[in-house]
Amino acid sequence: xxxxxxxxxxxxxxxxxxxxxxxxxxxxxxxxxxxxxxxxxxxxxxxxxxxxxxxxxxxxxxxxxxxxxxxxxxxxxxxxxxxxxxxxxxxxxxxxxxxxxxxxxxxxxxxxxxxxxxxxxxxxxxxxxxxxxxxxxxxxxxxxxxxxxxxxxxxxxxxxxxxxxxxxxxxxxxxxxxxxxxxxxxxxxxxxxxxxxxxxxxxxxxxxxxxxxxxxxxxxxxxxxxxxxxxxxxxxxxxxxxxxxxxxxxxxxxxxxxxxxxxx
Numbered sequence: 001x002x003x004x005x006x007x008x009x010x011x012x013x014x015x016x017x018x019x020x021x022x023x024x025x026x027x028x029x030x031x032x033x034x035x036x037x038x039x040x041x042x043x044x045x046x047x048x049x050x051x052x053x054x055x056x057x058x059x060x061x062x063x064x065x066x067x068x069x070x071x072x073x074x075x076x077x078x079x080x081x082x083x084x085x086x087x088x089x090x091x092x093x094x095x096x097x098x099x100x101x102x103x104x105x106x107x108x109x110x111x112x113x114x115x116x117x118x119x120x121x122x123x124x125x126x127x128x129x130x131x132x133x134x135x136x137x138x139x140x141x142x143x144x145x146x147x148x149x150x151x152x153x154x155x156x157x158x159x160x161x162x163x164x165x166x167x168x169x170x171x172x173x174x175x176x177x178x179x180x181x182x183x184x185x186x187x188x189x190x191x192x193x194x195x196x197x198x199x200x201x202x203x204x205x206x207x208x209x210x211x212x213x214x215x216x217x218x219x220x221x222x223x224x225x226x227x228x229x230x231x232x233x234x235x236x237x238x239x240x241x242x243x244x245x246x247x248x249x250x251x252x253x254x255x256x257x258x259x260x261x262x263x264x
Contacts, residue, residue: 024053024224027075028060029205031253034235035177036079036205037242038100042231044245051223061252062158070094070210077209077224082106082202083134093211097225100232101204103196106135108142109179110171111164112189119145119193125170126153128163135173137195137202144198161186 028036039057042048048055058075060066066078067087077097082104087094108127110116119142132139132149139149155169161179163169165188174180176192183190195201207228214221235242 022054024048024055024077024220025058025075026055026207026224027058027064027066027069027078029066029079029081030060032059032246032249032251034239034243034246037235037239037246038228038232039079040231040245040249041234041238041242042227045231045234047227047230047234048224051227053220053223053227055224055227059249059252067092067094070208076213077207079205080208081134081205082136083131084206084208085202086132086136095209095211095214095221097207097209097221098229099203099206100228101206104137104202104204105175105177106130106138106195107174107176108138108171108193109164109174109183110191110193111167112191114170114191116171116191116193119147122147122171123151124153126155126168128155128157128169128172130157130173137200138173140200141193141195141198144200161188164188164190 026039028039030036036057043055043057060079066075066080067083069075070078071092079100084094084096108119110122116122122142123146129135129138142148142152155163157173159179161172161182164172165183165186172179176194180190180192207225209221209224
């Protein structure tokens with residue numbers, strides 16, 4: 001009875017405020033992943049509700065531009081990587097509410113059998129790279145190593161590690177937490193080149209909103225920030241629970257549990 005009473009009291013406390021709350025959309029930058037565990041935790045543990053917020057988490061995918069969603073007012077907040085720095089440099093009216101990951105996860109991967117010792121060896125090769133606005137740190141690393149954008153063949157990024165394995169591309173842009181694990185599953189030896197080793201250190205995922213949202217709803221921005229940080233604190237302490245929760249989300253990911261996205 002004690003638990004039932006507490007749950008009933010919680011509902012009575014939070015539901016009235018939610019009935020009057022405007023729905024808030026937070027657009028994630030990719031498919032449902034542990035990468036966004038703090039946001040799921042903030043939703044499921046009631047941290048958004050405690051702030052009087054009715055939040056909807058929108059799954060990202062390669063076909064949606066979260067910055068455009070923000071600027072077109074289709075989303076109120078978005079999770080963005082280094083592309084927000086590029087956008088800010090162009091004068092976009094965006095605000096970084098909080099930076100969740102202190103280091104960007106993007107790296108460049110080659111096959112170990114190619115024995116690449118220096119990034120200058122990539123000149124003239126075919127590289128699978130994301131748009132420079134998304135992975136500016138990779139381009140900065142290549143430039144610092146003497147690999148200009150005109151000195152290699154750029155292959156459109158689709159995340160298909162089989163193209164690296166089959167030598168259709170010589171190197172590819174990757175997440176340090178993702179593609180290396182996939183390659184190990186396939187017993188493919190690889191070499192990682194990290195921008196950190198070249199003195200290039202960007203923030204990773206940040207929670208972003210617009211200047212308009214901050215000007216009109218400063219308290220809401222502060223509330224979102226508090227709830228998200230609480231959510232991340234919970235997710236870090238309860239990783240197994242959050243993994244199971246995330247696996248239950250419906251996803252647009254064509255290969256949510258496999259090692260390959262795309263086709264050979």
